[in-house]
Amino acid sequence: MKQELMMKRHNNNIEEQVAKAMMLLDEIKPLEVDHHFRVRLMQRIEYEFGQRSGYAQAGLRNRFDFRLAFMALLIMVNLGSALLSVQHNNLGKTPGISEMIDNLNDDYPSQEFAYYDQTSAYPAETMTAESKTP
């Protein structure tokens, strides 16, 4: 009987402690907001997002630089290829010109132009004929 009573008292004591602990949550008083809270928050936002927009601007600049470099590279490639083709054409033309010069000085050695070879002696004959006529 005495033991039961003691057990009951012990249990009641535990329940009391549990209730006290649980009560703590009801006793928590709401915090008052520190007036620096918003100031610190806005500073942090300015720092974090300002820096981020700075990064974004730097990124934009980098992208712009990249575009500029790419454009310059394209122009250089275009100019280079144009120069190469001009040079190539020039190289092709040089023998043409020399050939033309050669052709100008040519003695028409081929068979097709043999006529001219034959006629080359003709004026002399005509000259003689003319000289003979009068």
Add this chain to the structure above:
Amino acid sequence: MTSKEESFRALVAGHQEMVINTCYRFVFNREDAEDLAQDVFIEVFRSLEQFREEAKLSTWIYRIAVTKSLDHLRRQKRKKRFSSLKRIIGIDDPIAEIADSNGDNPAEALVGSEQAVILQYALNTLPDSQKTAFLLSKQEGFSNQEIADILKTSVSAVESLVHRAKKNLHDKLYAYYAMQ
């Protein structure tokens, strides 16, 4: 000042108290609660444009506050586990020592009693949904409907969660005090 900043300032002014106190319920410490509230508002600022008006703005903000607080508690738990592991293998953890020497215990900062430490320990053993529903129900200003919206569940589910949380908490505390 841009209109976005201006409206954000108004939003902070309107919700800061509730956000800080929501975080405080979870972490039992003013400094941590304020830091978490800052993180909450930064997250709000970052994703305000993505906010779809499927829920109330305040519900959305409090949901972020709850998520951040639960994340913080998880991190704390991991840190504690790691420092106790360090202690077991014989490496001193200076961070833990600093925290102990400053008396930077959340519960002690709250009421300065052993009871608060035990209560917080018991709370942290509850499942997240029970803990959230129970702690929000203890905070002034949250109706069961609002808690249900934050947890994306029904009012009856919230009532059930709160009931189970109370019972679990009681049992855990009872077991602790019975062992003493």
